[in-house]
Amino acid sequence: MNRRTRLTAAALALGLAGLTAACSSSTPTAATTPASSSSSSAPAISGTVTVFAASSLQKTFTSLATTFEKAHPGVTVKFSFGGSDTLAAQITQGAPADVFASANTATMQTVQKAGDTTGTPTVFVKNTLEIAVAPGDPKGIKTLADLTKSGIKVALCAKTVPCGSAAVKALAAAKVSLTPVTYETEVTGALAKVELGEVDAALVYHSDILGADGKVDGVVFSTASDAVNSYPIDVLKGSTNPTAAAAFEAFILTSASEQVLLAAGFQAP
Incomplete structure (x- = not known):
């Protein structure tokens, strides 16, 4: 047993x-x-x-x-x-x-x-990442590459945090390099930045997006499967x-x- x-x-x-x-x-x-x-x-x-x-x-x-x-x-x-x-x-x-x-x-x-x-x-x-954006996706963020566009502000979890280490893997798999405006110590902090309009997007878990009760939308991206926690x-x-x-x-x-x-x-x- x-x-x-x-x-x-x-x-x-x-x-x-x-x-x-x-x-x-x-x-x-x-x-x-x-x-x-x-x-x-x-x-x-x-x-x-x-x-x-x-x-x-x-x-x-x-x-x-x-x-x-x-x-x-x-x-x-x-x-x-x-x-x-x-x-x-x-x-x-x-x-x-x-x-x-x-x-x-x-x-x-x-x-x-x-x-x-x-x-x-x-x-x-297990849990997988999605891109959290404002309701209706006003910035038109459809892929990880869109996060590198001029003027787009992104929040990521710190690399030592599970959501941050997963983001590193997903971004590397997509061959996307970006510099966020903030590194958060936990995933709820990254999500809150989007909810408050302080950033345009954040990489958070699918469960966090569902739990936000409509305060954010989720954008699925292709390399999320490379970084499942x-x-x-x-x-x-x-x-x-x-x-x-x-x-x-x-x-x-x-x-x-x-x-x-x-x-x-x-x-x-």
Whole structure:
């Protein structure tokens, strides 16, 4: 039995088997969030689970945590969202956390090599880049090459951030070289620059564009497939609540949770 199967079995044992999710909208809502199940026969778990997670997961993980808490009234899930590289550095420096969900495997490997994971991290979703532009695409940006046109202001994630390293790969594959007006420390920062009209475009995740609720449009480009990011998750060795942490990880790895993430624009692992 592989690790993902074992964790899924653990989730079922904790009373999460009844979770279901519809895939009817681009962001998690009551219709797309798994229904909580009775935990009367589930092993008791309690306390706080502190989750360090990539900023691109904020909307979906916040919604999923609400469902998890309803299934386990004695548990509270607390989040620290941010750039995965920053979170990884905090973990390796001793920041208290129970679970880490990264936006790429490289940052998870940093934590793993430091001896701060409990096992082999499991990829639970993938994500791909798009060009975020103002609604209606007033600048006529159709390709990555259009980002180099005179007067076009672009925001990118810093190269050490997963969305930034993916952008480097996508731009290289397209043989496009550009200098952004800003490098952001997390993908939500790059997206906000477009939403506020401070830049004309940014390379962000497809899930972020769907989660923007119409504040931006997304432009698909051909080399996005050269820079798909895999999102791994694992319980951390320094967890002070390992039982509840393992239950939360197992919950994220259920097919019901996956459907919520897919509805929000992520891809199956």
